[in-house]
Amino acid sequence: MTGLLCTCRQGFEPELAGELTQRAAEAGCAGYARTQRNDGYVVFACDDIGLAAALPWRGLVFARQKLALVAELRDLDPADRIAPMLAALAGAPRLGDVWVEHPDTDAAKPLAGLARSFGNALRPALRKAGLLTPKEDARLPRLHVLFVEGTHALLGIAQPADAAPWPLGIPRLRLMPDAPSRSALKLEEAFLALLAPSERETLLHPGMTAADLGAAPGGWTWVLTRQQLHVTSIDNGPLRQHVLDTGLVTHLRADGFRWQPAQPLDWMVCDMVEQPRRVAERMATWLREGWCRHTVFNLKLPMKKRWDETVLCLEILREQAGGLRTLRAKQLYHDREEITVFATKGPR
Structure with a gap:
């Protein structure tokens, strides 16, 4: 065969x-x-x-x-x-x-x-x-x-x-005792599965800026702080205190779908529970408007026609983000009824 x-x-x-x-x-x-x-x-x-x-x-x-x-x-x-x-x-x-x-x-x-x-x-x-x-x-x-x-x-x-x-x-990842939630494993796996080793070296640097939309209780924010990124965490809910104590986090109580940064950021991540097309459109806006250069986010898939929905959401990103340099998506081991997307725009 x-x-x-x-x-x-x-x-x-x-x-x-x-x-x-x-x-x-x-x-x-x-x-x-x-x-x-x-x-x-x-x-x-x-x-x-x-x-x-x-x-x-x-x-x-x-x-x-x-x-x-x-x-x-x-x-x-x-x-x-x-x-x-x-x-x-x-x-x-x-x-x-x-x-x-x-x-x-x-x-x-x-x-x-x-x-x-x-x-x-x-x-x-x-x-x-x-x-x-x-x-x-x-x-x-x-x-x-x-x-x-x-x-x-x-x-x-x-x-x-x-x-x-x-x-x-399946990457063998261990949930650290101070991780605010198991969702931290999804972002850790995303960086391993969606970025090549050379990309992780060039795209994730201490001192970079990032936003985490829908951050509570702080699992994805915690992963970013472990990379020494400065994170603005957007959520009306609370974050774990030890995440705030890193000195790298600014917590804003706001709607992740409405908030936008005052200055361009290096990264934006998002794990909000919303309709996948709405998420794809909002992520495309972030990239098109130059609010971030790189993003990792999840798309929660419907129960039926999941491949069709995947194709549609990725096409929304290509058409509405404008000039993407990279667009990749994976259903990770730590995902369930969802896929995780990595997109980047502009010079590396």
């Missing part, structure tokens, strides 16, 4: 399938998506070798991980699962690492033990066959073995520069 293997949040397989189908068609790559609800992954079958380059991982909204599909192996013999995998990998490029995983679903969680133990057996076999380097090499392609069942696995290859750098596509 050829095509893509992408993982996603359980229950969002139709959205990912719709996204892959539309994006592939726009790129001129004919193919079809195959999945079932709650599988936690989508296979997009396509013979076009340019598909992977046409659909970069950071540009996909609902894909946690993106892999070039190598093979789907069914009816594996539990006594020897390795031999069919070695046969399927004949002619594959030299590999720098191997990750054995399972979909992030309720049904697949019992496979975690198999994934751990099988990885320990597969690595020496791959090295003996000359397919895996003696030591981990992050510069080379990485093999992923995705166990769907004990006798059913999919093999995919990740290019490190065009794939999530975390197993299952």
